[in-house]
Amino acid sequence: MRIGLVCPYSLDVPGGVATHVLGLARWLAGEGHDPFVVAPGVDPVDAGVEVHLVGPAVGLRFNGSTANLALRRPQSRRAAELVRSAEVVHVHEPLTPGIAYAAGRAARRLVVTHHAHWSVPAWAGAALRRRARALGERTSIAVSPAAAVTARAATGVEPLVIPNAIELPPRRESRPAAPPVVLFVGRRDDPRKGFRVFEGVASELAAEARFVAVGPGRGSDASVETHGQLSAAELAGWLDSASVVVAPNLGGESFGLVLVEALAHGCALVASSLPAFREVVGDGPVVEWFPPGDVPAAASAVRSMLSHGRGGEAARDIARRFSWEAVGPSVLRCYRRALLG
Secondary structure: OEEEEEOOEOOOOOOHHHHHHHHHHHHHHHOOOEEEEEEOEOOOOOOOOEEEEOEOOEEEEEOOEEEEEOOOHHHHHHHHHHHOOOOEEEEEOOOOOOHHHHHHHHOOOEEEEEOOOOOOOHHHHHHHHHHHHOOOOOEEEEOOHHHHHHHHHHHOOOOEEOOOOEOOOOOOOOOOOOOOEEEEEOOOOOHHHOHHHHHHHHHHHOOOOEEEEEOOOOOOOOOOEEEOOOOHHHHHHHHHHEEEEEEOOOOOOOOOHHHHHHHHOOOEEEEEOOHHHHHHHOOOOOEEEEOOOOHHHHHHHHHHHHHHOOOHHHHHHHHHOOEHHHHHHHHHHHHHHHHHO
16 A cells, blocks of 8 residues: 655654654555655655655744744645655644645545644634645544544544554663663753753752753753753663653643653653553553652652662563554554545
């Protein structure tokens, strides 16, 4: 099956939607299909699948973060031209301006996935539903119950919930005993990601662990070792070395892909008690929750995890539920449904 996957966000900037789209494309190729990806970007991408970049993106602030979108009309026309060769087009965040919406309008058979969770005001909901109707007949997916709430309000359509998925890493047998690494993964300059909470924890527990933050953004004080944007292999190396991954996000999350990636590497988790995060991980020995923004509670949870070390195989068991091998067949059934009309 020739499948066009459209990512609205630039591949030049690391992000969960881009990771999801490229991972899905690789899984589809492994299953014998012929996928290609259309996305903004200018830097060459070694993704192992066919990728068409439509050029540079513009950063727009939305939902407390920055969305890097391709908004020029020639880019939208190029995306529409590319997807016309596909038997099925799968557009992620189809209502975003730019190439995603243009590709959705051009598709012969359309599947869409809604990733975001945000409160849709009544005035915006009416406008978004009109925009959604212009996409025509489509199969709708949401990556979580939280994202499904937003999708219903924005489109008037009940989506099928199919979670995000990851490519499982090779198993690493052991972690260095000392000093334990406590890791933050994300954009340090995005307030939603809660890096200031991580800094507070590091200041309190600096003598007990090595605190490391990876991802783009500003520097930090001496209690946190910072690294910028890393390759996938470099990030995997840090996840393999970490005893605990801290996800101190303050809100606006629909899934929690970083949690699943950490679990896949056998890490224990300390995370903000956000509904979207709890839906993914649940309760159990591999995670300790704390109220969003509460530095003392987060520090106490990290200290507890460092003392008891509860990641390992139990963490990997949770992550396997979100592997492409587990999730991909549900997406493929949506494509077949779209083909049948």
